[in-house]
Amino acid sequence: MFKKILSLFKTQPELANPITASAGAMPAASPAPARLVRSRRKSKSKSKHESDWIREPEEPSTADRLYSLPGQYKVLNDLLVPNPKSRSGYSQIDHVVIGPRGIFVIETRNLTTGEIRGGRREANWTVSTSRIKMYNPLMQHRGHVEAVHAHLGDYKRMRLISMVTFTNRCRISVDPAVRYVNSDELVIYDHELVETILRKTEKLEADVPETLYKEQDIQAIYSLLSAANCTEPQTRAEHIEKAKGIK
Template sequence: MEQVAIRKGEIGEFKIDIQLDQLPKDCRYLSDLLVKNPKAKSGYSQIDHVVLNPYGIFVIETKNYQGTIYGGKDHKTWLVNGKFKMMNPFSQNYGHIKALTSFIDKEYHDLFISMVSFTKRCTFKVGLDYRKIASNEIIVYDIELSEFIHRKVSVLKIQHKEALLNESDIVTIYKVFSHANITDPKVREEHNRALNTNTSDEKTSSIYTCTVCNKPVSDKVKRYCLANKKFNGKIYCYEHQKKAH
């Protein structure tokens, strides 16, 4: 039987918070989005972070695997420690990007940059292109996320003399994505349940909300909080995780 290392990988590490605070000043970002995606099995896509910048739209998927990550562009599945299979995270993130493009004008569709962030507990044995700043699919360690975004933006600035998105474009896209984000706790619950149907060790999901602001959070965020001692068994949204310790 194939073993799939799903669970651990779905717990975000969220050192990303610090990284997102260090983004270039002209960036805006959204975290923990749940948007409609008719092509996804559950009907929705959960997107960890979207960073909007005058030179691109970064879509970030976070992973919390431990060990050596083996993967390449033409591989549908990647391996963790040569044993556990994971879906190629860039295929997964491509689905997220496709879902996001459906909400915005075609002129913005080529501006997406796919990033997958792993924790420092991983070692990459992946295609070298993923580490190249010229690529539109970049793999990073969480602690270097903002650095890579800075570097990518610098490269894009050289390539394009003028900004690709002006301030009002960014505001518009930000609003559209915020609006597309499903905050209805019932829908979020259904999505979590759909994700969990394959794992017998999972209890049926319930609605997860931030202890402070009551905003619904994804299953991924809930798991992270509950697995993290500093949160004392409480669940916090990204915003309030920062203030919780």
Template sequence: MSDLLVANPKSRTGYSQIDHVVITPQGLFVIETKNYTGEIKGTRKDKSWSVSNRCKMYNPFMQNYGHIQAIRSYLPDYQSSRYISLVSFTMRCRFSVDPDLRKVQSDELIVYDVELSEYIQRKMNRIQAEKVDVILMESDIQKIYQALSAAHLTDPKIRAVHVEKAGSVGKGNR
């Protein structure tokens, strides 16, 4: 799913706009995409990250955590499912981040857009090798997809309100 907009009373705007959700038997990959140029610096715990020391952005993992919580609120039967937070940047930047965020064993990964599919596949393979009990069946995947589709807001007025309230903060386009 792409460009998923759902109501989220815990968000500053009242909504969460999720760039991508990939539903797999191994779990849900929630993907935040960023389009910055320069050196990206930050740690998992920093509230904000810097872009070439010239501007700040809200920590994309904290942003994506909010997205995951919003998604979970629509999936009461799938609270114990695995949610993997992926933050994808274009190749126009370079990372100066915690190296653990690049390791496939983490459920929080920072990747370049060109390696996104590869990281998803590697992560799925790793989870499969772990022999985790909670595997989503095809019927579960369909139920999750249907629940998120039903929650997805398409009204252009609602989208405009969200974009206006969000402003340029957290948009990730520099």
């Protein structure tokens, strides 16, 4: 009888995610920080202070998401690399992921509302909540991808994949071609980022199995881009000032 009662308190094993399970062990997740936001529900209390606010878990940053990738991937955040074609002489790249099948160059957009509409070859996209048109982020991001390519040394033949992410608080209604892993230019939600990188890697492995880069190659590319990265605060501040209004 005692054993039957004890068995009621045993938890059932969780089903593993088919993508992350095949990618190896992930680091243990730390408790998500919380933020105060206004409650959308009307409070019955007469108080206008605590009753108007609730605690809501903060979404992980893009860097946090990328560090959950398997160990063979190398991640670089906030790169500032020389680019003579740029107004400031530099290009600032949000994130770069170096994997066994290619390099992912990532641009993050923090748009929090509205529907984004546009075609792959259209110069300007629209956002339903704004009268101002958005310059096609894929076209703009090509300059960042080219800047990364210029600093690859002997690895310039490596596949580069351009990725632009938006938060899931807006709606992406763009050219379907850039929503699938067949493309080397992708527009996705930020929560899809890690899964898309893994799926794109699998796609490249199936399509071009001979293009496998070993650990020493990935480390060499990481070192090349790290060496090109400008960390001097004054140069970074000048770049930000000159680049105002571009992004």
